[in-house]
Amino acid sequence: LCIPPGTVDAVPQTCSCCPEQGIWSSWSSPNCNDTCGGYGTATLSRTCLSKPSGCPCTGASSMKISCNLNPCPYPRQACTGSYRVGVVNSQITCVIPVTTPSITTITPTSCCPAAGLWELWGPWSNCSTSCGGCSTATRTRTCASEPYGCPCDDAPTSETLPCNRQACTSSPQCCVGTVNNSALIPVCLGTDAIVALSPITTTTALVPAVWSAWSDSGCTDICGLCGLTIQIRTCLSGICIGASTQNSTTPCPINPCAVGLGKPACCSPAKTGVSGGQIMCMVN
Known part of the structure; x- marks a missing residue:
């Protein structure tokens, strides 16, 4: 596999030496078609980076997986099919009681x-200003061939450019270069970067992410302390990362199950008892 040093982005010439499996990109991030319980599926895809060099890859370029394994809230069944509610890394999730193989085995x-093979550039980061090239955006990439034992050359792993270089309507019009009014949309020109390559990204105010406290919002079952309490929280400001719903470890609800539901009056280890003159499920 021949790639002249320093020509990472150029299509190399075909050579007789090829990696046995070829060199794949990473799997793409999935977009799930459902919200919980493993009911949804997503298609992962990857690209054979060594194919332009005449070195095809072995294995599938796409695969379907179950996704969004957080248990569903009541009245929907918590998990689909053979999946069951379990705990993985201290998180309540839907798990399947069999060992599944790794989706990627690298030899x-x-x-x-010669120069390694790079992943495609990731997306540009958000721009903190809306015009004038007054702030910068960054994108990164990783060396796809490194897990195969083939490090990449010293080409950059990140790239930073002024972003949103359309001229501002108020003064100053440009933080980078000078305004060019001959274009259809006035832009800020300069010698530091090519405007055509400068990112135009979403402007996002740098507001700290703040979640509300967790609050109870229902149960994953209808009776017998057979379910778990559902908790929710709300993003109060900024861009919050993480789940807005979760199942706690508190069993619920306390009313015994009626005859005909196919389950005991109370799920183990709970037993029926009386409190405040009412029959309910209790855990001693």
Whole structure:
């Protein structure tokens, strides 16, 4: 696999030496078609980076997986099919009681590209200003061939450019270069970067992410302390990361199950008892 040093982005010439499996990109991030319980499926895809060099890859370029394994709230069944509610890394999730193989098995190779093979650039980060090139955006990439034992050359792993270089309507019009009014949309020109390559990204105010406290919002079952309490929280400001719903470890509800539901009056270890003159499920 021949790639002249320093020409990472150029299509290399075909050579007789090829990695046994080829060199794949990472799997793409899935977009799930459902919200919980493993009911949804997502299609992962990847690209054979060594194919332009005449070195095809072995294995599938796409695969379907179950996704969004957080248990569903009542009245929907918590998990689909053979999945069951379990705990993984201290998180309540839907798990399947079998061992599933890894989606990627990489075999190291001694037949390496001269400069390595890079993943595609990731998306640009958000821009904190809306015009004038007054702030910068950054994108990154990783060396796809490194897990195969083939490091990449010293080409940059990140790239930072002024973003949103359309001229501002108020003064100053440009933080970078000078305004060019001959274009259809006035832009800020300068010698530091090519305007055509400068990112135009979403403007996002740098507001700290703040979640509300968790609050109870229902149960994953209808009786017998057979379910778990559902908790919710709300993003109060900024861009919050993480789940807005979760199942706590508190069992619920306390009313015994009626005859005909196919379950005991109270789920183990709970037993029926009386409190305040009412029959309910209790855990001693």
